[in-house]
Amino acid sequence: MLGIATVLMLSALDQTVIGNALPSITADLQGFDLYAWVATGYLLASVVTIPIFGRLGDAYGRKPFVMLAAAVFTVASAACAAAPTMLVLVLARAAQGIGGGMMIGTAFACIPELFPDTVRRLRWQMLLSAMFSIVNAFGPTLGGILTQYYGWRSVFYLNLPLGVLALWLVWRFLPRFRPPRDGRSKVDWLGAALIAIVLSTLQVAVQSMSRAGLDLAAGALLALCLAACVALVAWERIAVAPLLPAMLFQDAKLRTLFVLAVLAGAIMFILLFYMPVLFQGVYGYSPKDAGLLITPLVLCITLGAIVNGRIVTRVKRPSRLVRFGFAMLLLASLGLLTAGGRAPFAVLLALMFIAGVGFGFIYLNLTVFTQALAPRSHVGIATAMSQSLRLVGGMLGTAAVAAIVGAFYARGVDHAFRARGWGAATRFFADPKVLFPGAGATSAAPQAPAGLGAAADHAVLASPPSGAMLALARDALSHALWLGFVLTALLALLGLWQVGRLASFSLNAAPARAPNGD
Incomplete structure (x- = not known):
């Protein structure tokens, strides 16, 4: 169990x-256009x-x-650490995603094999879930x-010693159960390939349209999708x-x-991957302070999951708890929209x-409801699908916000700078990376970017105070992220509407089922 917990900790961390x-x-790697792919490449592979x-x-x-999952994840982590370019990092992250998907798809399924007794199995599941959440909690600050x-x-x-430890523990202590080869367990390779084509072409098309609109290439990708x-x-x-x-998919509930899993996953990953951009690029917080802000x-x-677990079986309509969770997400999104780029640290x-707290009231209930409503022979598949759809939502959500930020930040900088006669400086600020702490843009006036060799252009860059340029660029980034938070608010509203379809559902009326369909 310690080996399995270490494997899952790698994925959670x-x-x-x-x-x-x-x-x-x-x-460092000069590739903000591939920012979203660092996240979505991992999610797509998973x-x-x-x-x-x-x-x-x-x-x-x-x-x-x-064992293979731990090995692949560890080797891919080493490749990520040594990546010389953003493209290499994205490819290494995709390899990490393969290892992470193997972990989730196999490690959790070891529990019913190790503990046939339902009570003991539930205790271990709760312990693993708690460990998973704790590691998630300290991940942002540690990062x-x-x-x-x-x-x-x-x-x-950081993943290298943990990966080696997990590999040794699993090899040494995890027993191997050899199921009978009855020919019924087959892999839908064509289905997997089609899913990969659908998701990857959709993401590339969305990012292409953010740069060039609906051109021939984007149209061809959408047609293929x-x-x-x-x-x-x-x-x-x-x-x-x-x-x-x-x-x-025949059961409406x-x-x-x-659908709720997709919506929650989209909101979750948008916040996880773009709140650091807001905190560091707009507010100018250090990575450590940004991590402290993400930790809650x-x-x-x-x-939220602990409080939810204490009351979910005591309410007549547990779907109200999911509605409360999406209401909290809507409140947080509206708060970010109102705050803009000038909210105090405490806010x-x-x-x-x-x-x-909102996510705590959503994720646990989605799993419990899915396991209660799915046919007994499909509980494991339904649970895995719910987990996968969260990742699908996260992938699509981060891709959509990447398109929004990429398009509106560039337009905002171009409009603001040209209105003040600083058109030559737009090339330097075309990539939001210059706004992040440590990028070197905050200490002095920007240097003339490549391709602006004329003395007049250099004078345009050197004459205005760098602080004024940075303030305008941060405002442009803030407005672009504001549109991303509009998207999270709309997704939360859609979630509130969708929860209404579960109004008649009651856990007390549902038969008890083991978490993995055993």
Whole structure:
């Protein structure tokens, strides 16, 4: 169990510790256009591999894939730490995502094999969930401290000793269960490939449209995405072991829960990956201080889940707790919209607290409701699908905000600078990386960017105070992120509307089921 816990800790830590390092990474590797891909590349690989290795674990046993997951994740972490360019980092993060998906798809499934007794199994599940949440809580602060004092590469080097320890513990102590080879456990490789095509083409198309509008390339990507969607639906209806079982989508309440998982995942990852941009790029906080601000977001997920767990079985309509969670997310989003780029530290801390409590009332209930409503033979698949759809929501949400920030920040800087006769400086501030602490833009007047060799252009850059330029650029970034928070508010509103479809649901009326369908 210690080995499994260490494996899952690697996955949990990597989801949160990277957020505060991203601004420093983009400032160092010069690649803000690939900012979202550092997150979504990991998520895309995880979404596809979670169900695949869940199936392979059913067929060949879990232990080999838990060990392989730890090994892949550790090697990929070393590649991330040594990445010379942003593109190499994105590819290494995708490899990390494969390892992370293998971890989630296999490590959790070891529990019912180790503990057939339901009571003991539930205790271990709760312990692992608590550990997962605690690691998530301290991830942002740890990432900020490591980035500020030891550089962003230390965030990835941290995984190396943990990965080696997890690999040794699993190899030494985890028993291997060899399931009978009856030919029923097959992997839907074509379905996995179609899912990857759908998600990757959609993300690339969204980012392409943010830069060049709906051009021929973006149109072709959207057409390919639509064709892959049609093929995916048709194939999953006839596949022997589909990754997306049609039975799970026939229940209206389960469909609603899946939609809510996508919405919650989108809001969660938008906040995790773009609040550091707000705190460091707009407010000018250090990575350590930004980590302190993010900590309540993930720490209060545990707090909200504890309170929720105490009362969920005592209320007549537990769906109201999910509604309360989305209401808290809406309140936090509206608070960020109102605050703009001038809120006090304490107000930002309170908004992160509110959002974290909201997630605590959403995530646990979505899992419990899914397990209660799914057919007994599909409880494990339904739970895995709920987890995967959170990642899908996170991937699409971060891609959408990346498109919004990329488009509106550049337009805002260009408009503000040209209105003051500083048009030549727009090239220097075209990438928000210059606004992050340590990027070197805050200490003196900006140097003339490449391609502005004329003496007149250099004079335009050198004559205005650098503080005035930085203030305008930060305002442009703040306005672009403001639109991202508009998106989170709309998603929270949509979640509130969707929860209404669960109004008649009651846990007391649902039969008890084991968490993994055992």
